[in-house]
Amino acid sequence: MTANWTTYRELLLPGLTGRRAVESELRRAVRDGRLRPGTRLPSSRDLADQLGVARGTVTSAYTQLIGEGYLVAKRGSGTTVTAACSWPDTFERAPDPAQRWRFDLRPGLPALNAFPRDEWLQAQKVALLALSTDELGYPDPAGFPLLRAELADYLGRVRAVATRPSEVVVVNGAAEGISLMGRVLKAAGHTSVAVEEPSHFGAADMLTSHGLEVRPIPVDDKGIKVDVLSTTDCRAVLVTAAHQFPLGVVLHPERRHALLDWARAHDGVVIEDDYDAEHRYDRPAMGAMQALDPSRVIYQGSASKVLAPALRLGWLVLPPDLRDTIVERKRLDDLGTGTLHQAAFAQLLKTGGYDRHLRRTRQLYRARRDALLDELSRVLPDWTPIGVAAGLHVVVRLPAGVDDLAVQERLARRGVNAPALANYCRLPTFPGLVLGYAALTPDRLRHAVHELLEAL
Incomplete structure (x- = not known):
């Protein structure tokens, strides 16, 4: 490829505006051979100018494709297409993480080599032996009853969540929880959801994919600015109250009460993503917001930050008027989360291994x-x-x-x-x-x- 970067205007689809679109089109260009192995790409600034997008859009796309192994960045040599890039179209190769980065400092990744393998294997063995023949059939879409009971006990003990097993729904990680809530809120007449600014774009993307408009609400040293939220027409808001992502502030008690007052005044709902609340190093964690008004707060958690994302285990604690709707949506989606992992996790909670x-x-x-x-x-x-x-x-x-x-x-x-x-x-x-x-x-x-x- 010559240094005349205007060729990229013809190579890539014109009018790309979002990070995902640029990332997808670059990936497709590599996979179908339009970008050959060893091709040097323009700088993020040059390509952004050619495509008419923000420089950060291109930088983020390059970083993602470097992580996936499509591109490689070397000091003094710029960014090039991986020399060994010759993969079939039927799957996306996932490179060995050890080969992606010399130092991987991305947020949200636990120490995977600390996963309690022996305890997990023992929990799996004990749980499998305890399962009845009938329990090896299709699962309860709300979740394995024993796990829901253990989670209700654990969340009440550790996070002060006010719940009963019947109000807990087990999902395939926090991602499915957000997706389920997005569809249910849309069906209930919501047109928008407020999110913290800054925040993780993954949850916002999921909500947007279900037809909801995302409204960013600024965060300061006391958490989300409820006075700004009150000026919008939103009736739902997603917050990380215990440890705001990414800024790390804790939602101030006054703001917590103001947020719940807002929800009551607007017939609204607060989605509390308690993504890493168990990890505190210099102070006890504040209890979950959910305990202050279980009728207005959807509580969400997962095992990804404590154990491993590979388990795909998460949970929702739902207000009574949403529980049956969420469970029915879950049933229609996948007939329920797999029982074997749920049973092993319940055993780990029960025996204190967690x-x-x-x-x-x-x-x-x-x-x-x-x-x-x-x-x-x-x-x-x-x-x-x-x-x-x-x-x-x-x-x-x-x-x-x-x-x-x-x-x-x-x-x-x-x-x-x-x-x-x-x-x-x-x-x-x-x-x-x-x-x-x-x-x-x-x-x-x-x-x-x-x-x-x-x-x-």
Whole structure:
């Protein structure tokens, strides 16, 4: 490919406007041979100019395709199509994660090598032997009864959730929970859903895919700004109250009550995504909002951040007027979540294995967080961490005037996956990086900090 980047206007479909569209078309161009192995791509700025999109749109697409193995970024050589890219159209190859990044600092990834394999295998064995013949048939779409009972007990004990087993619905991870709620809200007459700004775009994309308009509501050091929410016509809002993603602030008690007052006044609903509330390092976690008004709050959680995303186990705690509708939608979708994993998870909860694993990983993640922040304060003292000591990630605020997307791109060329805060923002904000620390050892995190320094 020549250096005349205007050829990309003809190569790619004109009028691409979103990250997913650019990413999909680039992937398709590689897979069908329009972009040959070894082809050097233009810089993110050049391609953005040619396609008429934001530079961050192209940067995010490049980063995703580097992660999938379609592209490779090398310092001094730019971004090129992977030399060994010759894959059939019938599947998407998933490269070995160890080959994707030298240092993977993406948020939300637990220490997968700490998964309690022995305890899980024992729980699977005991649970399988205890299942009756009938329980090996199609599952209850609301979830395995024993797991719903254990979850109701656990959530009440650890998160102060006010619920009974009949109000718990087991889903295939938080993603299915969001998808189910999107369809049910749309069918109930909702046209829009408010989300925090900044926030994870994955949930917003799911809600949008079901015909709901997403309205961003700014977050400050006390959480979502309920006064701004009140100026919209939304009657549903998605919040991460215990540990806002990505900024890491906790929703202030006054804002919690104001948010519930808003829901009552507008016949609205609050979706509380409690995605990593169990991980606290310097203070007890605040109880779930759901306990303050179970009739107005949908509570959502999953095992992905504590155990592993591969389990695809999540749960909803639902107001009585939504429970049957959600369960029926779930039945029509997939006839219910698989019983075998549910039964094993119930056994792990029942025997205390889940609590023991949490105690181990809290110590592990606190040490890793401390190592990351200590090295940052020593090597890059003008990079400021924000948010409470919790979860699996920390946002680091960069000095004013720094282009965080450019920093992300330079790091990607060095094999470091460090997402820019701009990837989670619809509105302008300060420059920052969203750094996950749970999956790397303290020594690896310290080395990663020096990669950050070198990239600058």
